[in-house]
Amino acid sequence: DAKTTQPPSMDCAEGRAANLPCNHSTISGNEYVYWYRQIHSQGPQYIIHGLKNNETNEMASLIITEDRKSSTLILPHATLRDTAVYYCIVKSGGGADGLTFGKGTHLIIQP
Amino acid sequence: GAVVSQHPSRVICKSGTSVKIECRSLDFQATTMFWYRQFPKQSLMLMATSNEGSKATYEQGVEKDKFLINHASLTLSTLTVTSAHPEDSSFYICSATSGDGPYGYTFGSGTRLTVV
Numbered sequence: 229d230a231k232t233t234q235p236p237s238m239d240c241a242e243g244r245a246a247n248l249p250c251n252h253s254t255i256s257g258n259e260y261v262y263w264y265r266q267i268h269s270q271g272p273q274y275i276i277h278g279l280k281n282n283e284t285n286e287m288a289s290l291i292i293t294e295d296r297k298s299s300t301l302i303l304p305h306a307t308l309r310d311t312a313v314y315y316c317i318v319k320s321g322g323g324a325d326g327l328t329f330g331k332g333t334h335l336i337i338q339p
Numbered sequence: 340g341a342v343v344s345q346h347p348s349r350v351i352c353k354s355g356t357s358v359k360i361e362c363r364s365l366d367f368q369a370t371t372m373f374w375y376r377q378f379p380k381q382s383l384m385l386m387a388t389s390n391e392g393s394k395a396t397y398e399q400g401v402e403k404d405k406f407l408i409n410h411a412s413l414t415l416s417t418l419t420v421t422s423a424h425p426e427d428s429s430f431y432i433c434s435a436t437s438g439d440g441p442y443g444y445t446f447g448s449g450t451r452l453t454v455v
Contacts, residue, residue, distance in 0.1 A: 264446075271345070271432045271446035272383070315382075326373040326385040326434070327444060 232316045237334040246303040248333050250316030253297040258320050261292060262327070263301045265312040265335075272315065272329075275301065311337045341367050343435050345447025352423055352454055360418045360450045362433030368413035369435035373444070374406070377430040389416050423454040 233251040240246040252261065260279050264272040276283055276290045278299070283290045289302040303310055315332040319325065342365040352358045362372060371390050375383040387403075389395040389410035397403045405427075407419040416435075420427055433447040 266383075269430070269449070269451070271343075271434075271449045274445065324371065326375070326388055327383075328385065329375075329383040331382050 232318055232330055234314070234316055234330065234333045236331065237336065239336050239338055240303075240306050242308060242337050242339050243305055246306040246310065246335060246337070248301040248303075248314050248316075248335060249298065250301070251298045252316070252318045255296050255318050256320070259318045260320070261290065261296075261299050262317040262319060263288070263290065263314065264317065264327075264329075265310075265314045266332070267309075267312045275314075306335075306337045308337050308339060311335060341435075341445040343369075343433065343445045343447045345433050345450055347450060348448060349451045350453070352452070354424055354454055355422055357419055357421045358423055358452060360420075360431055360433070360452075362416045362418070362435065362447050364414045364435045364437075364445070367435075367437050367445075369416070369437060370413065371436050372410055372416040373434040373436075374408060374416075374418050375432045375434065377432060377449075383432060420452065423452070425454045428452055428454045 260277050262277040263275040266272045276288050278290045292299045313332040313334050315329050317327050344363045346361045373388050374386045376386050377383045385398050386401045387395045387397045389408045391410050391413050395408035410416040430449050432449040434444045436444045
């Protein structure tokens with residue numbers, strides 16, 4: 229699986245959009261970009277995933293660059309409950325292998 | 340959405356005893372389940388992968404005789420930490436997938452194990 233690079237921490241004001249970047253320059257053609265988050269002392273929560281096209285769901289939007297070497301997770305209106313560690317993971321489709329977690333980005337939403 | 344239940348959420352045991360952690364997929368059949376361990380201020384580390392009805396595959400450095408995994412049905416996997424020691428104290432998390440495609444993996448809420 230391709231490796232990802234994320235900033236270790238970010239701050240965002242409550243009510244503003246939080247934009248979390250992820251670099252995955254060695255991504256392969258069949259690898260998806262997954263985003264999960266982990267609130268303190270809980271299991272990771274799935275947020276969104278995509279292959280090539282931008283994706284949006286009720287939680288967030290995922291913007292993948294045309295060359296697929298980087299992506300951005302957007303939380304449109306951050307709340308205090310969005311404070312968590314956000315993990316960007318690249319993996320080929322299919323559920324045979326476990327996910328490889330990097331260090332993620334600790335997003336802190338400021339009141 | 341898919342739900343994975345993990346039990347217990349917190350357990351304290353004495354050194355030398357064994358502890359069993361259960362992971363259940365509540366509304367889907369999990370052909371594959373995964374077990375992770377997370378030490379304080381660190382990321383999740385994959386310990387093992389289990390498929391229903393077959394032996395688990397352990398990651399390098401994980402002792403299979405110490406961390407016994409059983410995946411007896413499509414909805415239940417168990418992790419037994421045998422002869423636990425204080426260094427086994429950690430946050431254990433399971434995850435499940437039905438393996439039908441490139442969709443999200445569902446995680447349990449985790450088990451905080453403290454060995455005293």
